[in-house]
Amino acid sequence: MATGYLPADGIEGVVVHLAASYSSLTELITLPEQSVEQRTIHALKIANGTGPSRRGILLLGGVHARELVNPDLLVTFATRLLQAYVNGTGLSFGPVSYSKALVKLIVDTVDLFILPLVNPDGRVFVQSPAGDPMWRKNRDPNPGQPCKGVDLNRNYDFLWSSGIGTSGSACSDVFKGTAAFSEPETRNVRQLLDSRPNIMCMADVHSYAELILYPWGDDDNQSTDPAMNFTNPAFDGQRGVHGTGYREYIDPGDAVWFATVGNDVRDSIAAVRGRAYTVQQGILLYPTSATVHDYAYSRHLVQAADRKVMGFTIETGREFQPPWVEAEQVIEEVQAGLVTLVQNAMCAAENVLTGTTAARHVDAIRKLRDEVVQPSRAGRALIALFEAHGTEIQRAITAKRVKRADVVRLVNKWVKSARPNGLATAPVPAEVVDGVTSLLTQLADGASPAFKRAAKRAQRDLTSFRDQTVPDGLKTLDEKHR
Numbered sequence: 426m427a428t429g430y431l432p433a434d435g436i437e438g439v440v441v442h443l444a445a446s447y448s449s450l451t452e453l454i455t456l457p458e459q460s461v462e463q464r465t466i467h468a469l470k471i472a473n474g475t476g477p478s479r480r481g482i483l484l485l486g487g488v489h490a491r492e493l494v495n496p497d498l499l500v501t502f503a504t505r506l507l508q509a510y511v512n513g514t515g516l517s518f519g520p521v522s523y524s525k526a527l528v529k530l531i532v533d534t535v536d537l538f539i540l541p542l543v544n545p546d547g548r549v550f551v552q553s554p555a556g557d558p559m560w561r562k563n564r565d566p567n568p569g570q571p572c573k574g575v576d577l578n579r580n581y582d583f584l585w586s587s588g589i590g591t592s593g594s595a596c597s598d599v600f601k602g603t604a605a606f607s608e609p610e611t612r613n614v615r616q617l618l619d620s621r622p623n624i625m626c627m628a629d630v631h632s633y634a635e636l637i638l639y640p641w642g643d644d645d646n647q648s649t650d651p652a653m654n655f656t657n658p659a660f661d662g663q664r665g666v667h668g669t670g671y672r673e674y675i676d677p678g679d680a681v682w683f684a685t686v687g688n689d690v691r692d693s694i695a696a697v698r699g700r701a702y703t704v705q706q707g708i709l710l711y712p713t714s715a716t717v718h719d720y721a722y723s724r725h726l727v728q729a730a731d732r733k734v735m736g737f738t739i740e741t742g743r744e745f746q747p748p749w750v751e752a753e754q755v756i757e758e759v760q761a762g763l764v765t766l767v768q769n770a771m772c773a774a775e776n777v778l779t780g781t782t783a784a785r786h787v788d789a790i791r792k793l794r795d796e797v798v799q800p801s802r803a804g805r806a807l808i809a810l811f812e813a814h815g816t817e818i819q820r821a822i823t824a825k826r827v828k829r830a831d832v833v834r835l836v837n838k839w840v841k842s843a844r845p846n847g848l849a850t851a852p853v854p855a856e857v858v859d860g861v862t863s864l865l866t867q868l869a870d871g872a873s874p875a876f877k878r879a880a881k882r883a884q885r886d887l888t889s890f891r892d893q894t895v896p897d898g899l900k901t902l903d904e905k906h907r
């Protein structure tokens with residue numbers, strides 16, 4: 426048996442202990458359903474403060490029983506983040522370090538939900554001398570069937586009926602269960618997403634293969650034919666083959682976001698001790714259906730009221746149960762990736778403006794973005810610039826290459842100039858546009874080549890807003906780039 430790993434009740438014990446020790450910064454969430462073998466399951470929310478505009482990020486682990494590293498990894502991450510916040514320090518993983526300002530920003534502005542052990546029964550079975558160290562599924566007795574267990578990462582409601590990468594046989598390691606959400610453990614995850622609608626990004630941490638996977642898993646991505654998608658029954662029976670025929674529609678902006686953020690996570694992991702993780706679409710590992718990252722990301726396409734959840738699956742390390750000395754290294758490097766993931770998922774405007782005199786304008790800016798900028802093609806390109814390079818922008822400000830006070834002054838000036846009509850109807854003063862242009866120059870200095878190119882383009886586009894309203898400026902740009 427692999428030693429060094431916490432037992433299932435030890436993982437649970439850390440969660441309960443952290444909730445008690447850091448009671449003002451955490452919430453102990455008791456999931457509504459016990460496991461099949463009636464174990465209580467807890468998630469931990471880490472957040473200083475509350476508020477409707479906080480973004481939520483969900484980290485899952487321990488879905489597959491034999492993948493022992495990841496629950497230890499997630500409770501270690503929770504512990505270190507809380508310790509760093511309380512002690513007023515940054516976080517270091519080998520040579521990679523994150524500032525105390527970032528730690529503070531994460532805990533002060535994000536709701537971080539950590540569910541380290543989705544499948545406690547499976548872990549107990551794997552770690553029991555009488556069990557099976559290579560058990561993958563939960564411990565559903567599957568009444569009337571010859572074998573136990575459902576593959577929890579084939580039990581979500583995403584093309585569950587398709588059979589892609591799943592089995593209807595209870596003895597299979599990828600048995601999908603008797604229905605989508607037939608298992609209490611997957612219903613718990615659904616309930617977490619339903620009850621915490623601010624969750625907009627998630628990572629399900631598995632092992633092994635050193636991969637960072639993103640949607641879709643059922644077929645190759647395409648961004649040209651929106652009608653060719655998983656909700657369209659005309660394509661039933663055609664999905665699930667890599668390289669031919671059917672391809673799954675993905676919003677082009679989302680495709681860029683997944684690749685960009687995935688690469689950033691990959692780079693952070695590599696910087697710790699050189700392990701080169703690969704970022705790829707889920708299907709490139711193998712075709713799947715009913716996995717959690719596809720389910721989470723598909724929710725908003727099935728029910729418009731649901732928030733879009735950007736879902737990753739991270740496959741850590743090179744074996745299911747590495748010797749503990751190696752497990753510690755995996756835990757170290759992947760934590761760096763998780764900090765970077767959280768950083769990327771944060772709201773750039775909020776990050777920059779929190780704690781300043783311009784903080785009260787974040788909601789108005791967000792409203793302008795959603796209602797005026799997002800519907801325009803040029804507007805989406807500008808948003809994509811800031812979302813794709815949010816981490817770089819934050820790093821530049823943290824490193825004081827750009828002064829936060831300069832950003833704050835510009836925002837305040839802009840909002841003041843727009844009174845009493847509001848940001849969507851008042852012309853943007855030329856001096857505000859020029860100020861933003863000059864900030865972009867400062868940001869680009871020392872940034873990546875991709876950011877430099879994007880900043881140049883944005884600077885060109887921004888001239889259309891000088892003394893024009895935002896809608897007029899966007900209209901000019903949409904016509905120019907037609």
Ligand SMILES: [Zn+2]
Binds near residue numbers: 632
């Ligand atoms: Zn797994």
